[in-house]
Amino acid sequence: MAKDKTLFTCTECGGTSPRWLGKCPSCNAWNTLIESVAEAGPGKNRYSGAQFAGLAQAQAVMPLAAIEATDIARTPSGIDELDRVLGGGIVEGGVVLIGGDPGIGKSTLLLQALDALQRAGLPTLYVTGEESGAQVALRSRRLGLDHSQVNVLAEIQLEKILATIESMQPAVAVIDSIQTVYSDQLTSAPGSVAQVRECAAHLTRCAKASGVAIVLVGHVTKEGALAGPRVLEHMVDTVLYFEGDTHSQFRLVRAIKNRFGAVNEIGVFAMTEKGLKGVSNPSAIFLSQHSEPVPGSCVMVTLEGTRPLLVEIQALVDSGGPSPRRLSVGLDKDRLAMLLAVLHRHAGVACMDQDVFVNAVGGVRISEPAADLAVMLAITSSLRGKALPQGFIAFGEVGLAGEVRPAPRGQERLREAAKLGFSVAVVPKANAPKKPIEGLTIHAVERVEEAMNVVRGMG
Numbered sequence: 001m002a003k004d005k006t007l008f009t010c011t012e013c014g015g016t017s018p019r020w021l022g023k024c025p026s027c028n029a030w031n032t033l034i035e036s037v038a039e040a041g042p043g044k045n046r047y048s049g050a051q052f053a054g055l056a057q058a059q060a061v062m063p064l065a066a067i068e069a070t071d072i073a074r075t076p077s078g079i080d081e082l083d084r085v086l087g088g089g090i091v092e093g094g095v096v097l098i099g100g101d102p103g104i105g106k107s108t109l110l111l112q113a114l115d116a117l118q119r120a121g122l123p124t125l126y127v128t129g130e131e132s133g134a135q136v137a138l139r140s141r142r143l144g145l146d147h148s149q150v151n152v153l154a155e156i157q158l159e160k161i162l163a164t165i166e167s168m169q170p171a172v173a174v175i176d177s178i179q180t181v182y183s184d185q186l187t188s189a190p191g192s193v194a195q196v197r198e199c200a201a202h203l204t205r206c207a208k209a210s211g212v213a214i215v216l217v218g219h220v221t222k223e224g225a226l227a228g229p230r231v232l233e234h235m236v237d238t239v240l241y242f243e244g245d246t247h248s249q250f251r252l253v254r255a256i257k258n259r260f261g262a263v264n265e266i267g268v269f270a271m272t273e274k275g276l277k278g279v280s281n282p283s284a285i286f287l288s289q290h291s292e293p294v295p296g297s298c299v300m301v302t303l304e305g306t307r308p309l310l311v312e313i314q315a316l317v318d319s320g321g322p323s324p325r326r327l328s329v330g331l332d333k334d335r336l337a338m339l340l341a342v343l344h345r346h347a348g349v350a351c352m353d354q355d356v357f358v359n360a361v362g363g364v365r366i367s368e369p370a371a372d373l374a375v376m377l378a379i380t381s382s383l384r385g386k387a388l389p390q391g392f393i394a395f396g397e398v399g400l401a402g403e404v405r406p407a408p409r410g411q412e413r414l415r416e417a418a419k420l421g422f423s424v425a426v427v428p429k430a431n432a433p434k435k436p437i438e439g440l441t442i443h444a445v446e447r448v449e450e451a452m453n454v455v456r457g458m459g
């Protein structure tokens with residue numbers, strides 16, 4: 001076989017250059033050329049090797065109605081919270097990407113899952129590029145998985161990994177991590193965008209052709225995740241991200257893309273000395289313990305996925321310098337700026353000369369706009385130095401005109417809050433239940449200023 005030549009391809013326009021240039025010669029975009037492999041000859045695509053034979057056959061064209069809609073067969077991983085985010089289990093030939101900060105528990109969770117699958121009688125393969133076989137063994141002992149039959153391969157060269165998967169045909173193979181794998185075809189270093197993309201593309205095709213489910217582990221890099229899992233999201237079937245604070249006990253695994261299930265479903269785990277344990281009733285873990293209500297804290301009910309979760313939003317407003325700071329952890333920063341403007345314009349609460357910090361407790365990330373009202377109430381509470389009443393919750397989206405918009409499935413959120421002993425709620429008018437909920441006093445509001453007045457009246 002002729003040796004493939006390296007080539008540099010523009011990620012914007014697809015133009016090519018034989019050498020690396022700062023500017024794409026075709027579309028003049030800067031810094032978009034990445035290394036790729038030139039095809040060896042006409043009609044000889046580098047993906048046409050024996051391992052891709054399943055893809056090479058031409059398929060007959062059929063009307064949609066004539067194609068049998070077979071349900072996807074899923075194999076439960078044996079870890080309930082992981083199955084929940086996967087949409088029921090691992091799918092044959094499916095490719096899952098698990099991203100997250102280093103040390104958050106990716107390797108731990110996958111080793112536990114592989115062991116459970118292996119115990120259920122499925123052949124599994126764990127390819128480790130970051131740790132030696134001995135280190136993986138040490139971890140498995142620590143997890144209490146003595147006598148584990150999971151097959152381990154310490155290898156980082158893509159071609160050898162593919163050959164092993166081909167010959168062994170496991171049900172599930174984990175590649176830990178994709179950033180350590182390199183292909184001989186490219187000269188760039190492992191972990192570069194070119195290598196990560198090329199290796200993931202090969203592994204994905206291998207999964208589709210052989211029916212082996214492949215899980216890719218990816219680290220989120222500090223520099224905006226350039227060479228991290230982000231560049232792979234479009235290639236794979238399912239994308240899961242670990243959230244949570246490495247210093248706290250709890251970890252969230254969130255599905256942000258799933259061709260085989262619902263997105264935004266979350267799995268909740270607690271890190272123990274025996275590995276990750278699923279938390280089946282997680283609604284109250286993201287609340288901090290205050291013996292007395294404190295200023296700058298407001299609890300909201302978020303509903304991403306199928307389970308409601310109570311999360312405490314904290315705000316600190318403090319006099320700032322000439323250019324005050326706005327900082328948010330776990331919440332969108334642009335949205336914070338917007339909410340501060342709405343607060344000023346429609347409720348007369350001015351923070352122009354103040355530093356504003358907001359935080360979602362426990363390292364959880366909230367992307368739904370239903371957090372708006374809680375963020376605004378926490379900010380106002382901190383600014384005035386007045387705590388919200390005991391047992392208070394709020395949720396609702398706030399628009400630029402100062403209107404409070406309903407959150408999806410409001411009743412469910414309210415019921416969960418009542419179940420956990422919360423007694424006062426400020427919610428959008430459209431979310432107010434027709435029948436009263438026992439133990440919960442509900443104030444339905446249509447506008448931000450109304451919400452502020454309700455809270456002031458509680459004072």
Ligand code: TYD
Nearest residue numbers: 102103104105106107108271272273274275
């Ligand atoms: P790890 O799975 O190695 O993280 P990642 O693969 O995402 O980089 O996570 C390891 C962290 O979890 C590490 O800091 C030690 C801790 N840990 C426990 O607390 N209990 C355990 O049983 C294990 C195996 C790890």
Ligand code: MG
Nearest residue numbers: 106107130176
């Ligand atoms: Mg790891």
